Amino acid sequence: xxxxxxxMPARYGINTALLIIFLIVGNAVTQSxxxxxxxxxxxxxxxxxxxxxVSLNLMTGYLGQLPLGxxxxxxxxxxxxxxxxxxQILPDGASIVVGLLLAGVTAAFVGFLIGIPALRLRGxxxxxxxxxxxxxxxxxxxxxxxxxYGARGLQSIPRxxxxxxxxxxxxxxxxxxxxxxxxxxGRAILSIRDNEIAAESCGVNTTYYKVMAFAVSAFxxxxxxxxxxxxxxxxxPANFDFMTSINILMIVVLGGLGSMMGSVIAxxxxxxxxxxxxxxxxxxxxxxxxxxIIVMIxxxxxxxxxxxxxxxxxxxxxxxxIQKAKGASAxxxx
Amino acid sequence: xxxxxxxxxxxxxxxxDKSPVMQCVGLGxxxxxxxxxxxxxxxxxxxxxxxxxxxxxxxxxxxxNLLTKVYQPSRGTILINGxxxxxxxxxxxxxxxxxxxxxxxxxxxxxxxxxxxxxxxHNEMNYGLTKAIFRLxxxxxxxxxxxxxxxxxxxxFDMEDTANYKAGSLPYGSQRxxxxxxxxxxxxxxxxxxxxxxxxxxxxxxxxxxNIQKINKTFQIAILLIEHDMKxxxxxxxxxxxxxxxxxxxxxxxAEIQSNxxxxxxxxxxxxxxxxx
Numbered sequence: 001x002x003x004x005x006x007x008m009p010a011r012y013g014i015n016t017a018l019l020i021i022f023l024i025v026g027n028a029v030t031q032s033x034x035x036x037x038x039x040x041x042x043x044x045x046x047x048x049x050x051x052x053x054v055s056l057n058l059m060t061g062y063l064g065q066l067p068l069g070x071x072x073x074x075x076x077x078x079x080x081x082x083x084x085x086x087x088q089i090l091p092d093g094a095s096i097v098v099g100l101l102l103a104g105v106t107a108a109f110v111g112f113l114i115g116i117p118a119l120r121l122r123g124x125x126x127x128x129x130x131x132x133x134x135x136x137x138x139x140x141x142x143x144x145x146x147x148x149y150g151a152r153g154l155q156s157i158p159r160x161x162x163x164x165x166x167x168x169x170x171x172x173x174x175x176x177x178x179x180x181x182x183x184x185x186g187r188a189i190l191s192i193r194d195n196e197i198a199a200e201s202c203g204v205n206t207t208y209y210k211v212m213a214f215a216v217s218a219f220x221x222x223x224x225x226x227x228x229x230x231x232x233x234x235x236x237p238a239n240f241d242f243m244t245s246i247n248i249l250m251i252v253v254l255g256g257l258g259s260m261m262g263s264v265i266a267x268x269x270x271x272x273x274x275x276x277x278x279x280x281x282x283x284x285x286x287x288x289x290x291x292x293i294i295v296m297i298x299x300x301x302x303x304x305x306x307x308x309x310x311x312x313x314x315x316x317x318x319x320x321x322i323q324k325a326k327g328a329s330a331x332x333x334x
Numbered sequence: 335x336x337x338x339x340x341x342x343x344x345x346x347x348x349x350x351d352k353s354p355v356m357q358c359v360g361l362g363x364x365x366x367x368x369x370x371x372x373x374x375x376x377x378x379x380x381x382x383x384x385x386x387x388x389x390x391x392x393x394x395x396x397x398x399n400l401l402t403k404v405y406q407p408s409r410g411t412i413l414i415n416g417x418x419x420x421x422x423x424x425x426x427x428x429x430x431x432x433x434x435x436x437x438x439x440x441x442x443x444x445x446x447x448x449x450x451x452x453x454x455x456h457n458e459m460n461y462g463l464t465k466a467i468f469r470l471x472x473x474x475x476x477x478x479x480x481x482x483x484x485x486x487x488x489x490x491f492d493m494e495d496t497a498n499y500k501a502g503s504l505p506y507g508s509q510r511x512x513x514x515x516x517x518x519x520x521x522x523x524x525x526x527x528x529x530x531x532x533x534x535x536x537x538x539x540x541x542x543x544x545n546i547q548k549i550n551k552t553f554q555i556a557i558l559l560i561e562h563d564m565k566x567x568x569x570x571x572x573x574x575x576x577x578x579x580x581x582x583x584x585x586x587x588x589a590e591i592q593s594n595x596x597x598x599x600x601x602x603x604x605x606x607x608x609x610x611x
Contacts, residue, residue, distance in 0.1 A: 176467050183466030183473065184452070184459045184480075187445070191453045194442035201402060201436075203428035203457045203520055212463075306444070 004319045011312040018311070023167055030163040038275075040163075044231045046271045047166035048224040051173045053251040053263035055220035058177055060249070061258035061306075062186070063213045064193030065119070066127045069134030070221050071244035075141055075237065076110050077103035077222020079148055082157045082229040096160045100169065100226050107222025108215045110137070115214035119207070134245055141237040153236040154229075161230035169227060173220045174260060180216070189213050254295060256302025261309040266302070353416060355380045355431075355523050355556045356401075361410035362580075363400055370396045371580040374410065378524060383550050383557045385567040387591075388577035389600055394560045395437055397577070398526050402434050403427045415523060429457060431523030435513040435530060437560075443502030447493065447512055450501050451484040454519025458483070487515050490552075491545060507538050511545070518549065525549070527559040531566050539563060543570050568592065576600065 006014075030040055056070050081103035090098060114133045121129055141148050148154055180186050188209045191199040200206055229235050251270050255262030273291070277284040295303065354377040361374040371393045378384055386394050399405045401412060403424045412419045414430045422430070433454075442450050459476040466473055488494045491511040496504060501512060510530060517525055530546070531539045543566055550557055561567045567574060568588040576584040576591055578600040584591055591597055 179467045179469060180463070183477075184456055184461070185463060185466055187449055187453050188456055190445055190449070191442045194444055195440045197404070198436065198440035198442065199453065200424040201428060201434055201440075202454050202516065203425050204453065205425050 004316055004323060006312045006316055014311065014315070019171055023164065026163055026167060041231060042271065042275050043163060044161050044166050044227070046268050047170050048161075048227040048231070049248070049251060049267040049271050050170050050264050051220055051224040051227070052248045053255065053267045054173055054177055054260055055217045055224070056248050057252050057255075057258065057260065057263045058180075058189075058213055058217045060252055061256075061263075062181060062193060063189050063210065065122065065210070066124075066249075067118070067130035067214070067217075068127045068242070068245050068249065069114070069130035069132075069137070070217075070248045071240040071242070072130075072134030072137035073107040073111055073218040073221035074225035074228065074244070075137055075240035076218075076225065077107035078225030078229040078235055078240070079141060079154065080106035080222065081226025082154055082235055083147070085158045085160060085226075085230065086154075086156070088158070092158075092160075095158075096165060099160070100165075100223050103226035104219040104222040107225065108219035111218025111221075112211060112215040115211040115218075119210040119214060131242060131245070134240075135242065138237050138240050141240075148235075148237070151237065153234050155234050157229050157233050157235065159230055159233055161227045165230075166227055169223055173223070174264070177216075177220070178260065185209070185212070250292070254292065254302055256304035256306060258306040259302065259304040259308055261307070262302050262304030265304065352380050354378055355382075355415055356558075357411075357413040358401070359411045359413075361397075361400060361407050361412065363396065363405055363408045369580055371400065374400075374577075374580075374582060376575055376582075376585075378556045378558055380523070380556055381550065381554050382573065383546065383559070383571055384573040384575070385571035386558065386560045386575055386577060387562070387564075387567055387597075392577040392600075393580040394577055395528060396580075398434060398528055398560065401427075401526060402432055428520055428522075431521070432526065433517035433520045433522035433524075434526035435510070435517055435528055437528040437532065439506075439509050439513055441501040441509055441513060441516075443500070445501055446498050447488065447501055447504065448481070448484055448497040450512060450516050451487055451519050452480055454516040455480045455484060456520075458519075458521065484519065487519055490518075490548065491515060507534055510534070510542075514545075514549070518553065522555060524556040524558060527557065527561075529560055529562065531561055531563045539566055542566070546570055 026043075029035065030043065035043075052070060052074065056067075059065050059067050081099045084099040084102050085095060088095065114130070118126060118129045118133065142150050144150070181189070188199065188204045191202065191204055192206050192209060196206055225240075247270075251266045252263055254270065255264070255266030273288055274284060277287055280287065299305075356376075356378045358374055358376045362372040363370050374397060376384075386397065388394055396405070400407050403419065403422055403426070406421075414427070414432060417430060419427055419430065442453060445453070459480050461470075461472045461476050464470070485494050485497065488497060491508075491514070493508065493511065493515065496508065501509065504512060510532075514525075514527065514530065527546070531542055534542060546557060546559070547570055549555070559567075559571070568591075571588060574586065574588055574591045575582050576594070576597045578596075583596045583600060584594040586594070
């Protein structure tokens with residue numbers, strides 16, 4: 001008997017149905033007023049940290065490079081989106097979509113420009129040069145007063161980051177990166193991580209794929225930046241410093257390099273933890289750090305390692321087991 | 335070119351009326367003051383199996399790296415199917431039809447066996463980023479064809495059953511075979527094998543010999559191999575070039591190479607009580 005497999009349309013069907021149910025439930029909860037403003041904001045924050053982590057995972061987990069300037073791309077996208085939203089050229093619905101796309105494209109363009117020289121380096125050198133570029137972006141934003149209002153901050157940004165918008169962006173990011181990784185482009189990216197020389201000898205254009213991964217990663221970081229702006233209502237360049245990049249990297253490493261599910265879980269935990277630990281005041285950061293250290297000692301490959309969750313695979317496994325049990329009992333009766 | 339021409343040492347009779355698939359003329363490379371390879375001339379017929387032998391450090395792998403453009407040659411020309419490869423990089427050389435395996439296995443360890451072969455088929459598929467992300471029909475079509483082709487290639491070495499295993503978890507011999515399959519997937523005109531039998535036991539080597547001949551016959555491609563296992567080299571190569579200190583010291587059929595005094599000297603040193611200088 002052939003092992004049971006779910007056909008492709010059924011897989012998509014199940015996943016889409018679950019996602020829509022979650023959207024409706026989430027929307028109902030956030031709109032009902034059950035949660036306070038702080039809780040609502042926390043959910044939005046988890047959302048854009050997931051986007052940031054998943055997009056950085058494309059660079060660190062899948063491509064195997066270590067850039068440290070993710071907050072820079074987030075800043076570029078944030079300011080691009082916020083400035084567009086403030087101008088209020090389009091009606092609200094269209095404005096959200098165009099603003100997010102504009103944020104992504106601007107960040108991707110900056111990522112492309114930085115990626116061409118930066119990706120000639122690797123390892124520690126790439127980390128340092130991207131860190132430098134990230135800081136340059138922040139300093140530039142601080143000094144073009146006429147556009148960004150510098151250190152005073154860009155204020156009265158329309159609060160477009162509702163649960164629905166953030167949720168759809170999260171799903172779009174995860175789906176797009178998942179689809180990318182399961183195509184010939186994704187395999188090329190993985191092959192560069194595993195063995196660059198062998199990848200070249202297979203005809204994979206390594207420079208092209210490194211820059212492309214960098215730009216795609218920056219695109220989603222830009223979208224996350226815009227969502228951040230739409231949640232806070234105010235943008236200050238100081239929010240996009242080096243520590244923000246490190247925080248995002250921490251999420252990726254804690255979740256497991258190369259595991260999208262890991263990034264999602266770690267982003268949720270690490271955003272949620274400081275919030276629930278608030279009553280502990282100054283002990284909060286100690287507990288937070290201790291938890292990180294404990295995870296790294298007992299699970300150095302991250303929470304999920306490089307395992308990736310697939311609902312269809314689990315369903316298949318369960319059905320196969322049931323079929324087996326049935327087959328066994330049928331044998332007995334015979 | 336005729337028999338006896340020094341640049342065409344061992345094109346077999348069946349290939350004489352065809353132009354050679356690869357030609358090197360006066361190939362050489364210097365690393366600083368060290369001349370690693372010099373005056374390397376070779377012509378390989380379209381369906382020929384030939385070997386490159388020589389003691390350790392003779393420059394065999396350097397020749398492979400020159401051919402695949404990992405190093406740019408200091409002088410000389412490489413022609414693939416009559417096309418000059420000057421100023422091309424590894425990727426362009428691969429697209430011209432050069433595929434290789436490595437002395438120390440270079441697989442994509444964390445990817446499955448099937449995915450390894452699919453990376454080899456990378457340039458055979460040509461759907462873009464949008465088709466991939468939105469899963470348009472072009473994506474499905476190309477992926478289906480590529481996966482079928484990959485399984486077909488794996489079946490040459492009876493490896494279809496291991497398609498979903500991690501490449502790094504395969505036993506050593508299978509890893510070597512997978513590397514050959516991956517190279518074949520790029521649709522080469524000439525296959526360069528760098529010590530394919532290294533670390534194999536006699537039975538595995540025997541099987542490898544059969545497989546190399548099978549590849550040569552079914553794909554009708556040329557094969558150039560570096561090998562220390564003389565049984566393999568003498569058994570399947572139609573022509574052999576022996577290299578020492580970066581220079582070709584002898585070319586010819588296996589029988590000629592075996593009796594060539596220069597080759598014997600390179601491997602065993604000078605006999606007759608002459609002191610080593």
